[in-house]
Amino acid sequence: MIAMILGALLIALVSGMLTGLFGVGGGFLVTPLLNIVLGLPMPIAVGTGVMNILGVSTAGLYWRRTSNLADYKLALVLLGGNISGVYFGTQTLEAFKARGLLTLNGTPIPAADFYTLIVLLALLLAIFAWMYLETRRANPRPVRVGLFARIHIPPYAEFPSLESPRLSIPVLVYFGLFAGYLTGLLGVGGGVILLPALVYLVGMRTHRAIVTSLFMVWLTSLVAVVSHAYRGNLDLPVLMALLVGGSIGFQIGMTLCGKLDGLKLRRYFCYVVLGVAAMVLARVFAAMF
Amino acid sequence: MRVVVNILLGLVIPIAWGLLSAWAFEWLRDRQRRKGGQGG
Numbered sequence: 001m002i003a004m005i006l007g008a009l010l011i012a013l014v015s016g017m018l019t020g021l022f023g024v025g026g027g028f029l030v031t032p033l034l035n036i037v038l039g040l041p042m043p044i045a046v047g048t049g050v051m052n053i054l055g056v057s058t059a060g061l062y063w064r065r066t067s068n069l070a071d072y073k074l075a076l077v078l079l080g081g082n083i084s085g086v087y088f089g090t091q092t093l094e095a096f097k098a099r100g101l102l103t104l105n106g107t108p109i110p111a112a113d114f115y116t117l118i119v120l121l122a123l124l125l126a127i128f129a130w131m132y133l134e135t136r137r138a139n140p141r142p143v144r145v146g147l148f149a150r151i152h153i154p155p156y157a158e159f160p161s162l163e164s165p166r167l168s169i170p171v172l173v174y175f176g177l178f179a180g181y182l183t184g185l186l187g188v189g190g191g192v193i194l195l196p197a198l199v200y201l202v203g204m205r206t207h208r209a210i211v212t213s214l215f216m217v218w219l220t221s222l223v224a225v226v227s228h229a230y231r232g233n234l235d236l237p238v239l240m241a242l243l244v245g246g247s248i249g250f251q252i253g254m255t256l257c258g259k260l261d262g263l264k265l266r267r268y269f270c271y272v273v274l275g276v277a278a279m280v281l282a283r284v285f286a287a288m289f
Numbered sequence: 290m291r292v293v294v295n296i297l298l299g300l301v302i303p304i305a306w307g308l309l310s311a312w313a314f315e316w317l318r319d320r321q322r323r324k325g326g327q328g329g
Contacts, residue, residue, distance in 0.1 A: 047299075051299050052303065054299075054300070054304060055303030055304070055306045055307040055310075056307065057307070058303065058308055058311070059308070059310055059311035060311075062307065062311035062312065062315075063311055063315070222300070225296075225299045225300055226296055226299070226300070228299070229292075229295040229298070229299035229300070230292055230296060232291070232292075232295060234298070234299055239302065239303070240302070243302070243306045243307075243310075244306075247306070247307075247314070251314055
């Protein structure tokens, strides 16, 4: 038990440092590491992971409480789809759990672990590809009008904080549903998807997108915590270790962040994502062969 | 009963820790800044 708590503390310290350095990176690193390194069953890793995200995002919102940049109206529209998404994600995880053990080449592995790791692997590789291409683009042009502004499905809502303020409500709600589904299924806060989505798809300015996505992550993790705690997907000692390690690591990361170049930071982050993807791949292969 | 306790623990512990740690680190930074200001 002590080894597990120390392991969780170390994982949280590293992930908190990465969050402080890069601004994203809570759940999609912590959840697979809790499962692969500490051997926590995937549903417990996901549940404890979202509780950790709730703590991290609460602290983040406290730090930015005076910035007044969050677009609460947009966050609430996205939340409409988000709540259903979290519910469907958690239900999918429960359905995987109900399938019990899979036997691959004579080795038994929990179905919930196997299927979730495969979806997580696909997500990690997509994030890596996206960030790798982004960091290699010579002169990124600022996005003025997001892709969502070009999709015309009524009814619409006006968001004065955007340069193209008229957006389709169904498009936003379905996007919220997708992000919520990933949170419910994988224990990722969604910031890593929400932040680029708010900039490139919604057309929001980066600083405003950071605070709005943080607020969204907080709301989504709040819903996901209730959903997972209801099903008993919680390991209290590991959660405490994650919260303590994460907050210390975050402060170290923030201090280091000011001393490193932004582009280099994003490139390093790509390799961290690739490293975790390689670990997940190794775990999947170990189960299959 | 167990479900209610789980939900309360899952909500209260992370939010309380998040607020407390952010406030404590902010207080420490302010204190260091004030000390630095006095020294300079």
